[in-house]
Amino acid sequence: MKKKYSCQAAVAPTDQPEHVSGFNRTRSKLSFDRLVEMGAKMGMINPLFACHERAAKATTQVNGQEYLNFSTYDYLDINAHPEITALVAETARLFGTSSGASRLVGGERPQHRALEEALADLYEVEDCIIYVSGHAANVSTLGFLFSARDAIFHDGLAHNSLIQGARLSGAARYSYAHNDCDALEGMLKARRAAHKRAAIVTEGLFSMDGNIPDLPRIIELKKKYDCMLMVDEAHSLGVLGKSGRGVREYYGFPSTDVDMWMSTLSKVLCGCGGFITGSRELVEFLKYGSPGFVFSVGMPPVIAAACRKALEIMLREPARVHRLQRITRFFLEYAKSKGLDTGAAQGYAIVPVLVGDSMVAGFLSTALFKRGTYVMPVTFPAVKEGTARLRFFLSAAHTEEHVRQALDAVVEELPKAHAIVEQYQRDHQNGQQ
Ligand SMILES: Cc1ncc(COP(=O)(O)O)c(C=O)c1O
Known part of the structure; x- marks a missing residue:
């Protein structure tokens, strides 16, 4: 029989022989097993790894059923646009689906430079380098540039x-309290002088809380303390500013105030990969040295072509950006009017609904799925213990009716999820299984 969910992650732990060098007894594996076991005892279905049967947009299809979808990064509703799919088909006919080798040794395709030039133009900087993964772009850039x-x-x-990149570099790593520029300045004052070079790294729109950093102040600090500044626009490109040009447009400062603009190609640009834009020297240095670029295959030309077309559509149709901003504001206001805790969200594409306990978030997600809404929980360790949430990603194609339907269901299901988890905890404390 066909499985309702695909549950790769939720396999009950087996009694496997223990090997000293194995991972079965590591702390993270044990706590993962405990979570899976608890979930199974409480009758929770694993909401992860669901198989979608078509492009996941404002709505999606799982097991033949239609769902409202709040778990796509297709913020501007551009994925599967007919202009993109036609271009991809034509590009695949001419270039196949792979670059075959690293661009350094295997050479480039016209789509590579065309995309890099379009992105450098977008940021009004000299040049750009594209990597085959957004995650790899951050790891490889920070890991290579700093020591x-x-x-x-x-x-x-x-x-x-960003954290993995910082770790890989071997540089001293200072994590300041979320969005707290006074804390950042305190750290810079205390520690900057002890190091040769320094970088400040922030996101343009925070992916967990949906809030925006005080970039004008961070730029001031970077100048005062002689640091490079890297801004990850994974969630702000296409989302912030009048035309979706990101956090720079939102605040209105020159792009050269930031040394490295980073973003992924996997969100509004509907592809896969990441990029760094900045000075010609920086990009050249990365292209000849950054391991995730030098020792990794070039981006498939079909993906580069798709991303460039998505960028063209984004810039051509700013109404998509306005629709996204309008519907997210509505979402935030409606959630607040229903007494839901949306944390620090400012109403730009991402709105978390905080529920506290990780199991409550899991149960709530499952309950919503049963009622036709697909939204994923974010639990410890991705967020601090006690701040688990459902994270809603909005799309320009969502309607007010979609929002009401989803949030009304949250309001009804949240107390039930709390009750189930509290009951489990009481039973567990009493030694019942
Ligand atoms: C802020 C941020 N940076 C980088 C990445 C990695 O990008 P990708 O998923 O395209 O590898 C993500 C992914 O969600 C992200 O949220």
Whole structure:
């Protein structure tokens, strides 16, 4: 029989023989097993790894059923646009689906430079480098540019890829309290002088909380303390500003105030990969040295072509950006009017509904799925213990009716999810299984 959910992650732990060098007894594996076991005892279905049967847009299809979808990064509703699919088919006919080798040794295709030039133009900077993964772009760039004598100051909620990059570099890593520029300045004052070079790293729109950093102040600090500044626009490109040009347009400062603009190609640009834009020297240095570029295959030309076309559509049709901004504002206002906790969200594409306990978030997601809404929980360790949430990603194609339907269901299901988890905890404390 066909499975209702695909549940790769939720396999009950087996009694496998223990090997000293295996991972079965590591702390993270044990806590993962405990979570899976608890979920199974409480009758929770694993909401992860659902198989979608068509492009997941404002609505999606799973197991032949239609769902409202709040888990897509297709913020501007551009994925599967007919102009993109036609171009991809034509590009695949001419270039196939792979670059075959690293661009350094295997050479380039016209789509590579065309996309890089379009992105450099977008940011009004000299040049751009594209990587085959957004995560790899951050890891490889930070890991390559900085070393043990340097320091990286990053927001406490910086994306995993930024933290992994900072770790790989061997630089001293200073994590300042989320979105707290006074805390950042305190750290810079205390620690900057001890290091040769330094970078401040932030996101343009925070992917967990849906809030925006005080970039004008961060730019002031970077100048005062002689640091490079890297801004990850994974969630702000296409989302912030009148025409979707991101956090720079939102605040209105020159793009050269930031040394490295990074974003992914996997969100509004409907492809896969990431990029860094900045000075010609920086890009050249990365192209000849950054391991994730040098030792990794070039981006498939079909993807580069798709992303460039998506960018063209985004710039040609700013009404998509306005629709996204309007519907997210409505979402935020409606959620607040229903007494839901939306944390620090400012109403731009991402709105979390905080529920506290990780199991409550899991149950709530399952309950909503049963009622036709697909939205994923974010739980510890991705967020601090006690701040688990459902994270809603909005799309320009969502309607007010979609929002009401989803949030009314949250309001009804949230107390039930709390009750189930509280009951489980009481039973568990009493030793019942
Ligand atoms: C802020 C941020 N940076 C980088 C990435 C990695 O991008 P990708 O998923 O395209 O590899 C993500 C992914 O969600 C992200 O949210």
